[in-house]
Amino acid sequence: MKGYPLELPEVVLLEPRVFTDERGWFFESFSQPAFEALVGSGLSFVQDNHSCSEAGVLRGLHYQLPPKAQGKLVRVVAGAVFDVAVDVRRRSSTFGAWVAAELTAQGRQQLWVPPGFAHGFLSLSERTEVLYKTTNVYAPEQERAIAWDDPAIGIHWPTVPDGPRLSPKDAEAPSLACAEVF
Numbered sequence: 001m002k003g004y005p006l007e008l009p010e011v012v013l014l015e016p017r018v019f020t021d022e023r024g025w026f027f028e029s030f031s032q033p034a035f036e037a038l039v040g041s042g043l044s045f046v047q048d049n050h051s052c053s054e055a056g057v058l059r060g061l062h063y064q065l066p067p068k069a070q071g072k073l074v075r076v077v078a079g080a081v082f083d084v085a086v087d088v089r090r091r092s093s094t095f096g097a098w099v100a101a102e103l104t105a106q107g108r109q110q111l112w113v114p115p116g117f118a119h120g121f122l123s124l125s126e127r128t129e130v131l132y133k134t135t136n137v138y139a140p141e142q143e144r145a146i147a148w149d150d151p152a153i154g155i156h157w158p159t160v161p162d163g164p165r166l167s168p169k170d171a172e173a174p175s176l177a178c179a180e181v182f
Contacts, residue, residue, distance in 0.1 A: 060120015079125030
C-alpha cells in the first residue's frame with residue numbers, strides 16, 4: 001500500500017497494490033501494520049459503515065467531538081464520490097481549510113480522515129456505495145455538522161443539476177463560525 005498526504009498532510013490518500021491476471025484482480029483492502037506505517041500507530045477501528053446514495057446526494061459535513069471523536073477510512077465499492085475533509089481543530093494553523101479527492105470503485109483508493117476533521121461526500125454516480133471504518137462508535141450526543149456550502153470554507157463542489165440532495169440535518173447545519181468544534 002502507498003500513501004499520499006494531501007494539502008492537509010494529516011489527510012492521506014491510500015492506494016493499494018492490485019494484482020491482476022486473466023482471472024480478475026485481488027488487493028488487500030486493509031492491513032493494520034501497513035496503515036500504521038503510513039498514518040501513525042495507536043489507531044484501531046471499532047465500527048464499519050456502509051452507505052448507498054443516488055447521484056447528487058451530498059452527505060456531510062459530519063464529525064464527532066471528543067471523547068468520541070472519529071477517524072474515518074473511506075472507500076468506494078460502487079460508483080464514485082467527491083470526498084471532502086475540513087480541518088475543524090480551532091487551534092490548528094489550517095483551521096477551516098479543506099481537501100478533496102475523487103474516490104471511485106475502479107480506482108480502489110481510500111481516504112484517511114483523522115479525528116478533528118469534518119467529512120462529507122457528493123455522490124457522482126447513479127448509485128454509489130461507500131464503506132468506511134471508524135476509530136470510535138457512533139455517538140449521536142457527540143455528533144456535529146457544518147454547512148456544506150459555508151462560504152468561509154469555500155469548498156468547490158462539482159456542479160449538480162438542481163443542487164445537491166441533502167438530509168434535513170445537513171440542510172440546517174450551522175456555519176463553521178457558529179459550530180461547536182475541537
